[in-house]
Amino acid sequence: MASSALGGWGAVFRGEARRFWRRRGQLGVYAFYAVVLAYLVQLVEPAPAPRQYIALFWISALFINLQLGAQAYHQETRGHMLFYYWVVPPEVMFWVRALVNSLMQALVMGLLAVLFMFFSGPLPVGLWGWSGLIGLSSLGFGFAFSLVSAISRFGRHPFVLMSILGIPTIIPLFYTVIQLHLALIGGSAPMRMWLTLPALWGIVAVMGTILIPYLHRH
């Protein structure tokens, strides 16, 4: 039983990896977005103050992640559904997609950070703090946007709905990331702020695991 479940996970991971590889051209599009946004920020504000730097970085990251997150379910065809949901339950599929999504978002945000360093000068916060924030926030963004993508794909205009549903629901996570980052400018952030991020991610992950099967009940 356990080995078949693991086999199912493996098959889905392989399938998702293949799906991403087939659409590798799209990853180039997100890298292009990152370059354009970092360059535009530099044009508008060549040497931003730390607070502006942080705000501009995270707003740029939010818009790229929103587009990237939409891919999780929007491009799912009926054939994919019939195959995957026969192999594994929808909640497992959600976890795989959200984890792949988080990984991609971490990569894109890492690229964005490098580009910001190149165009707008050194990061206002140490590299470890920055990496920790990118790691934790990509998990939160990845899961939240995957769930919103699964919900919005049922609407008439899924990409428009993705923004309408995704931006307000991501605000608690986004606000926490910004607050944490601002606290890091002053030296160190209190532990309760660091713990809030994984706690919010936990809420989204649990909600996704519980609710996703209902979306596929028919």
Next chain:
Amino acid sequence: MQRRLSWILSGTGTLLVLYSIIAGVWTPVPDIPILYESIRNFFFHVPMWFAMLLMFLIGVIHSMRYLSSGRLDEDFKASSYLQTGVVFGILGLITGAVWARYTWGSWWSNDPKQNASAITLIIYAAYFILRRAIADRSVRGRVGAVYAVFAFAVAVPLLFILPRMTDSLHPGSGGNPAFSSYDLDFRMRPIFYAGVAGWTLIGSWLSLLYARVQRTAHEIVLLKHRLP
């Protein structure tokens, strides 16, 4: 049965709300620095938030019941309660802004609690946009219910946890006097509780009424399809 429940909710609610409005204007209030006479807004503003949260909670319970049973009636009730909750939220924002104008000096001060409540309303406004974007009746109910439960799970930390992480102008934060056991006068409590109960009962009555309107509209559509 339904008619009797309707009478009980609307009658009791109206009486309690009338009591809270009249007593809220005339009752003597404690003399608290910063707040002074503006503390009377407590009888109108805070019950709106309590009513909004209760409407959202009941709406989410109906959404969960719809997901488990698939009965359309639960979906009608869920969307009606959430709609009434949004109306109470807007009224809460307006009464809060009027109070802030006289106490803080401006209608909107970007206070964390003000922002959190405005974002909560945007999250629930998105629920109605989502419903309108789905044509199929059963898919609309199912997807809407999933989003409503997710939105509630997001709104709880947004309203109760995140505003506590930063300083706020709101009473009870950053050393400002609060409507707590220290300064909530014993004469104020019954008026406040009457306001909360009254607005909640009126909200429930309006929600059930609107759910009936939705059910009737749905039945009319079904009948039209049956006509030759």
